[in-house]
Every structure is written in C-alpha cells, then in structure tokens.
Amino acid sequence: MGLKRNVSLSTGLRYKGQGPMLTFILHRIGGLGMALFITIHILASFLGGKGGAFVNSIYENWVFQIVIFFCVLFHAINGLRITILDLFPKLIDHHREAIWIEWAVFIPVYSICVFVIVNTALGG
Amino acid sequence: MEVTVKIFRYNPEKDQRGNYVTYKIEADENDRVLDVLEYIKGKTDGSLSFRRSCAHGVCGSDAMRINGRNMLACKVLIRDVGANITVEPILGLKVKKDLIVDMEPFFDNYRKMLPYFINESPLPADGRERLQSPEHRARFDETTKCILCAACTTSCPSFWASDEYYGPAAIVTAHRFIFDSRDEAADKRLQVLAETDGIARCHTAYNCTEACPREIKITKAIGEVKLAIITGKLD
Numbered sequence: 001m002g003l004k005r006n007v008s009l010s011t012g013l014r015y016k017g018q019g020p021m022l023t024f025i026l027h028r029i030g031g032l033g034m035a036l037f038i039t040i041h042i043l044a045s046f047l048g049g050k051g052g053a054f055v056n057s058i059y060e061n062w063v064f065q066i067v068i069f070f071c072v073l074f075h076a077i078n079g080l081r082i083t084i085l086d087l088f089p090k091l092i093d094h095h096r097e098a099i100w101i102e103w104a105v106f107i108p109v110y111s112i113c114v115f116v117i118v119n120t121a122l123g124g
Numbered sequence: 125m126e127v128t129v130k131i132f133r134y135n136p137e138k139d140q141r142g143n144y145v146t147y148k149i150e151a152d153e154n155d156r157v158l159d160v161l162e163y164i165k166g167k168t169d170g171s172l173s174f175r176r177s178c179a180h181g182v183c184g185s186d187a188m189r190i191n192g193r194n195m196l197a198c199k200v201l202i203r204d205v206g207a208n209i210t211v212e213p214i215l216g217l218k219v220k221k222d223l224i225v226d227m228e229p230f231f232d233n234y235r236k237m238l239p240y241f242i243n244e245s246p247l248p249a250d251g252r253e254r255l256q257s258p259e260h261r262a263r264f265d266e267t268t269k270c271i272l273c274a275a276c277t278t279s280c281p282s283f284w285a286s287d288e289y290y291g292p293a294a295i296v297t298a299h300r301f302i303f304d305s306r307d308e309a310a311d312k313r314l315q316v317l318a319e320t321d322g323i324a325r326c327h328t329a330y331n332c333t334e335a336c337p338r339e340i341k342i343t344k345a346i347g348e349v350k351l352a353i354i355t356g357k358l359d
Binding site for chain 2: 002003004005007011012014015016017018020021024082085086087089090092093095
C-alpha cells in the first residue's frame with residue numbers, strides 16, 4: 001500500500017532547485033523549441049503552395065524568431081558549459097561561476113539579436 | 125514566535141490521496157524543523173508519522189522536502205526557513221504514510237554498486253592491514269561522507285522520471301570504492317554504471333549537490349566516474 005511514485009511535471013517544476021536547475025529546465029525548453037522549429041520548417045517545404053506559405057509565415061514571424069533565437073542561443077551556450085564541465089570535472093567546483101559566465105555571455109548576445117530582429121521587423 | 129506548519133498527510137488505511145494539514149504552534153527561531161515535528165506529534169497529533177533516529181545529521185533518516193527543497197529536518201533551523209513551513213515527503217519514492225517513503229528502490233540501486241570492499245589478493249606479508257597513502261585516501265575522501273539519506277537521489281529529475289536510474293547516492297557510493305586504491309572491483313562497478321540506467325542519465329541539474337546535507341560535491345563525483353568510463357583510466 002502507498003501512494004504511487006509518479007512525479008508530475010508540475011510537481012517537478014515546483015521543486016526549488018537553484019540556478020543550475022533553471023538552466024536545466026531552459027535547456028530542455030530550448031531543445032523542444034528547436035525541434036518545433038525544424039518540424040515546422042520541414043512541414044512548410046513538404047506542403048508547398050498556399051499551405052506551405054502559411055506555415056512559412058508562422059516561423060518567419062518576428063515574435064516566433066525571438067523565441068527561437070532564445071531556444072537556439074541558450075541551448076548552444078548552456079550545452080557548451082555542460083560539455084566543458086563534463087570533460088574537465090575538476091572545474092565543477094566552479095559550476096556556479098560557470099553559470100554566471102554563461103548568463104554574462106547569453107544576455108548581451110541575445111539582447112543584440114532581439115534588437116536587430118525588432119528593429120528590422122518594425123523599422124523595415 | 126508563532127510558526128505555521130503545513131504538513132503532507134496520507135493514511136493508507138483511509139485516504140485515496142494525500143492532503144495537507146496546517147498546524148500553528150509556538151516555537152523558538154533556533155528550534156529545528158525536527159523539533160517542531162516532534163512537538164506536533166507529541167502534543168497535537170500523535171498520528172503524524174515521520175522517520176528520525178539520531179537527530180544530529182548523521183543517520184540520514186529524516187530527509188524531507190521543506191519549503192520545496194530536500195533537507196534533513198534535524199539540520200534546518202526555523203530561522204532559516206521562516207515562520208511558514210511546508211513539509212512534504214521526498215519525491216520519486218512511494219509514500220507509505222505521511223512523510224515516510226518506501227526506501228527499497230533506493231537501496232536496490234545502492235546494492236547494485238557492490239557497496240563493499242573487494243580485494244581477493246593475499247594479505248600483506250605481515251598479515252595485517254592493506255596500507256594506503258594519505259594521497260590515495262584523499263582521492264575518495266569526499267564520497268565517504270555519504271549517509272544515504274536519499275536527499276540527492278530524490279531531488280534528481282532523472283530519478284523522478286524513472287527509478288531504474290541508479291541515482292546520485294548510488295553513484296557516490298560507487299565512486300567511494302572505484303577510486304579506493306586498495307579495491308580491485310572498479311571495472312565491475314564501471315561496467316554497471318555504463319549501462320543504460322547508469323551514469324548517462326545524469327543531465328547535470330546539480331539538484332543533488334545543492335540538496336546534499338553533507339555538502340558532498342556529488343555532480344563532481346559523477347563527472348569523475350563519467351570520465352573514468354570514457355577514458356578507462358582512474359587517474
């Protein structure tokens with residue numbers, strides 16, 4: 001007897017991990033976002049014609065591009081951090097600093113990307 | 125000060141699902157969460173169930189989720205968690221009653237790591253102990269501190285997804301023997317850890333390191349075992 005062990009997504013997300021858990025979650029969201037982008041991209045090519053053009057209009061939308069840029073950039077930078085720490089476990093002593101460096105790289109680069117996308121979309 | 129404690133309750137004989145019961149009690153800010161639970165059990169509601177033994181952070185019995193994070197109730201002071209406290213069982217293991225979980229899957233994984241010293245070589249000429257240099261001893265010093273409280277394993281998203289994953293505590297135990305220069309079964313343990321449910325399921329969320337009440341750098345230990353599997357070297 002006893003309650004099932006199932007941990008729902010909402011229960012897991014409510015666990016109060018620290019900064020590393022946030023990057024863990026964002027990494028997964030980034031991966032899913034990229035998978036979605038690639039699926040839509042393939043779908044647009046596959047459909048062609050009016051249907052393809054409609055799907056094209058979704059992923060060429062500037063709001064969608066801002067989201068996708070977040071996914072790609074965060075996934076790439078975070079992946080790089082994970083790879084470096086996996087290859088050099090001694091650096092794991094400084095994993096918190098590594099995460100700060102990651103944000104220090106991500107925030108300005110992403111901000112520039114967002115600025116360019118918005119500027120192009122609204123300014124022409 | 126008045127402390128409001130919201131506790132997850134589940135009685136397998138009556139309840140289909142768990143619920144939360146709130147207790148208001150007087151406590152000192154220097155009391156531990158365990159003291160508060162003991163008070164509630166002793167004075168307010170004797171049916172409250174939780175594990176505890178040494179009450180000094182050594183036995184590892186009272187790991188639970190306190191305000192959303194895994195901690196040992198005997199090591200957390202009220203002043204550190206505030207006057208509103210939520211206490212829940214650790215995640216990923218069946219709840220047997222209230223804050224008590226079924227630890228058997230956790231210990232099943234622990235046993236898979238061959239958590240004992242293996243050396244079939246003859247004893248040294250004097251027939252006494254197998255000596256080890258301080259440097260060799262220091263190699264695995266960190267992972268000898270584990271008290272098997274399960275705070276790390278049950279904070280791990282990979283373990284939440286599947287209890288087939290051996291989990292951080294089991295890997296910490298494996299690390300303790302793999303890097304012991306006197307032990308001769310490192311290959312066997314690395315083989316077990318190289319399986320599907322082994323080391324590859326660690327996705328470095330660091331929840332284990334954050335949750336460990338003994339401050340073991342668990343993700344680092346897992347990283348060292350990963351590298352040993354990839355390179356085949358223990359240096």
